[in-house]
Amino acid sequence: MCKGLFRLCVKISTVALSTALLFAQTSFSAAIIEGERMSPIPGKDGMVVTSHFLATESALDVLKNGGNAIDAAVTAAFSLAVTQPRSGNIGGGGFMLISSEKKDDVVAIDYREKAPGKATVDMFLNKDGEADSEVSRYSHLASGVPGTVAGLAMALEKYGTINLEQAMAPAIKLAEEGFIVTPRFSEGLKEKEKMLKKWESSTKVFYKPDGTFYEPGELFVQPDLAATLKRIAKNGVKEFYEGKTAELLVAEMTKHGGLITMEDMKNYSPRIKTPVHGTYRGYDIYSMSPPSSGGAHVIQILNILEGYPIGEYGHNSAKTIHLMAEAMKRAYSDRSQYLGDDDFVEVPLKGIISKKYADSLRQKIDTEKATASKTIAPDKPQPYESDETTHFSIVDKFGNAVSNTYTINFSYGSGIVVEGAGFLLNNEMDDFSAKPGVPNAYGLLGGEANKVEPNKRMLSSMSPTIVKHEGKNFLVTGSPGGSRIITTTLQVIMNVIDHGLNIQSAVAAPRIHHQWLPDELRVEEGLSPDSVKLLEEMGHQVQQKSAMGAIQSIMVKDGMMYGGADPRRSTALAAGL
Incomplete structure (x- = not known):
C-alpha cells in the first residue's frame, strides 16, 4: 500500500462498472511545494x-x-x-x-x-x-x-x-x-x-x-x-x-x-440544527454545531489566526505552521472540557467562537517559541457568552x-x-x-461533558463545512480522519483563502496537526527540511507520520465549479457537468 504524502496513489481515470478496475494510477511529486499547481476538475452545471x-x-x-x-x-x-x-x-x-443560495440559508x-x-x-x-x-x-x-x-x-x-x-x-x-x-x-x-x-x-x-x-x-x-x-x-x-x-x-x-x-x-x-457561523477575512464559515466539536474549533482556530498576516508568512513556512500549531493546541484543550451533546450539557458555544475570546488566546501565544502543552489548560470562553469516516x-x-x-x-x-x-x-x-481524563482511540481527552448517558449523542470531530462569499457558495469541504478532521478542514480553508491555491492544490498540499495532547507536532512528508529544523528550534516536537485525512472539496468561482479529490484515497473521484 502506498504510504506517505508523496507516494500516495492518484486515480486519474475511471470507466464503467464492468471494467471499473482498469483505471490508471500515478504518484504525484512535491511540485506543489515548488509552486506548480495541480489542476482541479472543472464543471459548470x-x-x-x-x-x-x-x-x-x-x-x-x-x-x-x-x-x-x-x-x-x-x-x-x-x-x-x-x-x-x-x-x-x-x-x-x-x-x-445544506446551503441554498436562493434562500440565502444554511x-x-x-x-x-x-x-x-x-x-x-x-x-x-x-x-x-x-x-x-x-x-x-x-x-x-x-x-x-x-x-x-x-x-x-x-x-x-x-x-x-x-x-x-x-x-x-x-x-x-x-x-x-x-x-x-x-x-x-x-x-x-x-x-x-x-x-x-x-x-x-x-x-x-x-x-x-x-x-x-x-x-x-x-x-x-x-x-x-x-x-x-x-x-x-x-x-x-x-x-x-x-x-x-x-x-x-x-x-x-x-x-x-x-x-x-x-x-x-x-x-x-435526526434533528435539523443551526450550523455554527463565523467569519474569516471577509468569508462566511458555516460548519457543524454540537455534538460535533469540529465546527466550533475550526472557527475558533481561524479566529485566532486571523490576527496574523498568514499569507505574508507563506504557505507551510515555519512561522505559519508554528502559529497554526499554537492555535490548535488551545482549541483542543478547550474541546476536552466544554464540548458534548448540547441536549445534555451547557456548551459555551458563543464564547468559543467569539472573536474577543480568540483575541485573549492569541495574546498568550509566543510568536517565536512553542508553548509546552502541559502548561496549557482549558481556558474560559464563558465570559464571552452573550471521530474511518x-x-x-x-x-x-x-x-x-x-x-x-x-x-x-x-x-x-x-x-x-x-x-x-x-x-x-x-x-x-x-x-x-469512558472515564474522564483517559484518551480515546484518537488520543483525545474528554471530560464530564461527554460522559456516557442514555439517549445521548457522543461527541464528534466531523466538520462538514461550507464557506460563502457575498452570499454565494464558495467552498464545500470536509474530511475523515478522527481527531485530524478539524485540522485537515482548517488547512484547506486557509490554503484557498490565505495562500490562493486552487482547490486541487489546496487538497493535495502537505498537512500538519497538533491536538494539545500528546505534545507533538505531526507532519506529513513534503515539508521543507529547513522548516522542520526551524520548528524544532522553536521547541516543537516534530513527528513525521502517515498521511492525514481524505478531504473531498469543491470551489465555486466565476460561474465555474472546481472539484478537488484527495489523492490520499486511490478510489476518490471528482467529476463535473
Missing part, C-alpha cells in the same frame, strides 16, 4: 467529489437527470454504503450541511448515533474501574443507535426532488449485481482479517466461502445488504427502525449482550451545496455485521469519555 468513483458516478447521474445536490448526496451516501463498507454505511451516523442535519436507553456511565469500566477499550470498540456494547437512514431520508424529504426508492436504486444495483474489487478494497479486508473473522456474520459477507480473500478484479456481491436496501426503498425509513431490519439488528444485540432495543430504534430521530461534497446548478460527513467510527466500525442484514455495526460508543 454540477460537481460531485466523493471517496469512491462509483458513488461519484451514481450521484453525477442524478444531477444529469435534473436532480438537485440533495438528491445526489443521498444517492452517493447509499452507494458508498455498498462500495466502501469500511466507512460508508447505513449502520452509523453523521452530519450534513441548515444542518444532525443524524449522529445515540446511546441506547440502557447505557450507563460506567458501562466501559472494568472491575478495577479502568476504561476497557476492547468492550467500547469491539463488542456489541460499542454500538450506538444508527442515524444514517433517518438522516438521509429527512434530507431527501425536506430538500430533495426525488423519492427514496429512486435515490437508493444505484446502491441496490451495486449490492445485488456486485462491483469489481479495487486494490484498496482488497487490502482493507486483508488488514482487518483478524477483527472481521472474529464474527461468523462478518466472515460470510467479506470473505469467500473457503475463507480466502477477494482479490482486485473479482466481483463482490452482497445479497443480504441488497435485500435490506430493497426493504427500505419499498417501505421507507420506518422499515429500518421498526420493521424486519430493526428486528434483525435487535436480535443481533440480544444474542451477544448488546443494549439496543426495538424501543431505541423506534425512538431515534468518509466525506463528500456536491454542488448543483440551482445554487445548492451539500457537505456531508458520516461514519461508523473505526475502519469497518466494530467489525460486526448484523446477521441476515448485511451491514456493519458502528462502534461510536467509544467516542464518549
Whole structure:
C-alpha cells in the first residue's frame, strides 16, 4: 500500500462498472511545494467529489437527470454504503450541511448515533474501574443507535426532488449485481482479517466461502445488504427502525449482550440544527454545531489566526505552521472540557467562537517559541457568552451545496455485521469519555461533558463545512480522519483563502496537526527540511507520520465549479457537468 504524502496513489481515470478496475494510477511529486499547481476538475452545471468513483458516478447521474445536490448526496451516501463498507454505511451516523443560495440559508442535519436507553456511565469500566477499550470498540456494547437512514431520508424529504426508492436504486444495483474489487478494497479486508473473522456474520459477507480473500478484479456481491436496501426503498425509513431490519439488528444485540432495543430504534430521530457561523477575512464559515466539536474549533482556530498576516508568512513556512500549531493546541484543550451533546450539557458555544475570546488566546501565544502543552489548560470562553469516516461534497446548478460527513467510527466500525442484514455495526460508543481524563482511540481527552448517558449523542470531530462569499457558495469541504478532521478542514480553508491555491492544490498540499495532547507536532512528508529544523528550534516536537485525512472539496468561482479529490484515497473521484 502506498504510504506517505508523496507516494500516495492518484486515480486519474475511471470507466464503467464492468471494467471499473482498469483505471490508471500515478504518484504525484512535491511540485506543489515548488509552486506548480495541480489542476482541479472543472464543471459548470454540477460537481460531485466523493471517496469512491462509483458513488461519484451514481450521484453525477442524478444531477444529469435534473436532480438537485440533495438528491445526489443521498444517492452517493447509499452507494458508498455498498462500495466502501469500511466507512460508508447505513449502520452509523453523521452530519450534513445544506446551503441554498436562493434562500440565502444554511441548515444542518444532525443524524449522529445515540446511546441506547440502557447505557450507563460506567458501562466501559472494568472491575478495577479502568476504561476497557476492547468492550467500547469491539463488542456489541460499542454500538450506538444508527442515524444514517433517518438522516438521509429527512434530507431527501425536506430538500430533495426525488423519492427514496429512486435515490437508493444505484446502491441496490451495486449490492445485488456486485462491483469489481479495487486494490484498496482488497487490502482493507486483508488488514482487518483478524477483527472481521472474529464474527461468523462478518466472515460470510467479506470473505469467500473457503475463507480466502477477494482479490482486485473479482466481483463482490452482497445479497443480504441488497435485500435490506430493497426493504427500505419499498417501505421507507420506518422499515429500518421498526420493521424486519430493526428486528434483525435487535436480535443481533440480544444474542451477544448488546443494549439496543426495538424501543431505541423506534425512538431515534435526526434533528435539523443551526450550523455554527463565523467569519474569516471577509468569508462566511458555516460548519457543524454540537455534538460535533469540529465546527466550533475550526472557527475558533481561524479566529485566532486571523490576527496574523498568514499569507505574508507563506504557505507551510515555519512561522505559519508554528502559529497554526499554537492555535490548535488551545482549541483542543478547550474541546476536552466544554464540548458534548448540547441536549445534555451547557456548551459555551458563543464564547468559543467569539472573536474577543480568540483575541485573549492569541495574546498568550509566543510568536517565536512553542508553548509546552502541559502548561496549557482549558481556558474560559464563558465570559464571552452573550471521530474511518468518509466525506463528500456536491454542488448543483440551482445554487445548492451539500457537505456531508458520516461514519461508523473505526475502519469497518466494530467489525460486526448484523446477521441476515448485511451491514456493519458502528462502534461510536467509544467516542464518549469512558472515564474522564483517559484518551480515546484518537488520543483525545474528554471530560464530564461527554460522559456516557442514555439517549445521548457522543461527541464528534466531523466538520462538514461550507464557506460563502457575498452570499454565494464558495467552498464545500470536509474530511475523515478522527481527531485530524478539524485540522485537515482548517488547512484547506486557509490554503484557498490565505495562500490562493486552487482547490486541487489546496487538497493535495502537505498537512500538519497538533491536538494539545500528546505534545507533538505531526507532519506529513513534503515539508521543507529547513522548516522542520526551524520548528524544532522553536521547541516543537516534530513527528513525521502517515498521511492525514481524505478531504473531498469543491470551489465555486466565476460561474465555474472546481472539484478537488484527495489523492490520499486511490478510489476518490471528482467529476463535473
